[in-house]
Amino acid sequence: METTGQAKTGAAQSSRLANWSLFLGLFGFVFSFVFIGVPFAIAAIFSGHVARTRIKHAAGTLTGKGKALVGLIGGYSGVSVLGLMLAISSAADKMQEAVNGNACIANLRQIDTAKKLWAQASKKAIGDTPTFRDLKPYLPQESKCPKGGQYKINAIGPAPECSIPGHKLSFRDPSPISQTNAGTNLPDRPRP
Ligand SMILES: [Zn+2]
Numbered sequence: 001m002e003t004t005g006q007a008k009t010g011a012a013q014s015s016r017l018a019n020w021s022l023f024l025g026l027f028g029f030v031f032s033f034v035f036i037g038v039p040f041a042i043a044a045i046f047s048g049h050v051a052r053t054r055i056k057h058a059a060g061t062l063t064g065k066g067k068a069l070v071g072l073i074g075g076y077s078g079v080s081v082l083g084l085m086l087a088i089s090s091a092a093d094k095m096q097e098a099v100n101g102n103a104c105i106a107n108l109r110q111i112d113t114a115k116k117l118w119a120q121a122s123k124k125a126i127g128d129t130p131t132f133r134d135l136k137p138y139l140p141q142e143s144k145c146p147k148g149g150q151y152k153i154n155a156i157g158p159a160p161e162c163s164i165p166g167h168k169l170s171f172r173d174p175s176p177i178s179q180t181n182a183g184t185n186l187p188d189r190p191r192p
Contacts, residue, residue, distance in 0.1 A: 015055055018064025018071065021048035025074025032078035033085075041078030048072035100146040104167040107143040111153060111160040112169060114138035119156045129155040 025044035031037025051068040114135040118124065122134070130153060132143075143151060149164035159169045 012061050012063050015051045015058075015062045015064035015068065017047050017051035017054065018068035020044075021051050021071025021075070022067040023071070025071035025078070027074075028078035029074040029081070032081040035082065035085075037078050038082050041075040041082075044071045044075030045079070048075060101164075101167055104145045104147065104149065104162050104164065105169060107145065107151070108160050108162060108167070108169040110139055111135065111143055111151065115153065115156055115160065124156055126157045127155050129153065 021044050023044075024040045024047060028037040028039075028041030028044050032041055048068045048071040051071075052065060055062045055065050055068065115130060117138040118130045118134055119128065121138075124130070132151075132153065135153065145151065145162050145164060145167060147164050147167070149162040149167055152161045152163070154160055161168070
């Protein structure tokens with residue numbers, strides 16, 4: 001802590017707290033890029049402010065205002081770098097999420113198309129439910145949700161679904177079968 005006894009001798013003493021702020025600020029700034037610098041940056045801000053207040057009230061017996069300022073700059077920069085990195089990483093997460101969601105919706109669309117093809121090829125009707133084995137010949141590749149969601153094929157009619165919220169097929173041909181063949185090879189419920 002600060003020594004106030006120096007006032008008696010008349011020589012101004014360098015504020016130790018200012019030295020600490022300088023050290024912590026630089027350390028905190030440099031290491032904020034690897035996340036461990038943040039406590040140091042915060043400590044630098046705190047000690048920098050306290051040191052500058054003490055120097056101000058010491059009436060010339062304490063020096064180190066400049067060092068404390070450098071410490072403060074380092075500390076605030078360190079915290080800003082962390083904030084920036086958090087913002088970037090959150091934006092990257094959101095982008096990844098959107099990419100995953102789009103890939104899943106593309107899968108759902110393929111399953112939806114495969115259902116129509118299966119219904120036409122096997123003379124199935126609205127309400128009949130295919131399995132993945134049934135749809136395999138009509139799917140370009142194995143359909144897997146990139147986020148690990150479970151697919152529900154559903155019957156001919158309703159859209160296939162993913163268990164992950166937001167992975168939803170929104171734009172869809174309202175007819176479960178193609179318009180040209182509607183009514184010809186897909187009678188509604190042909191079996192009892
Ligand atoms: Zn999904």
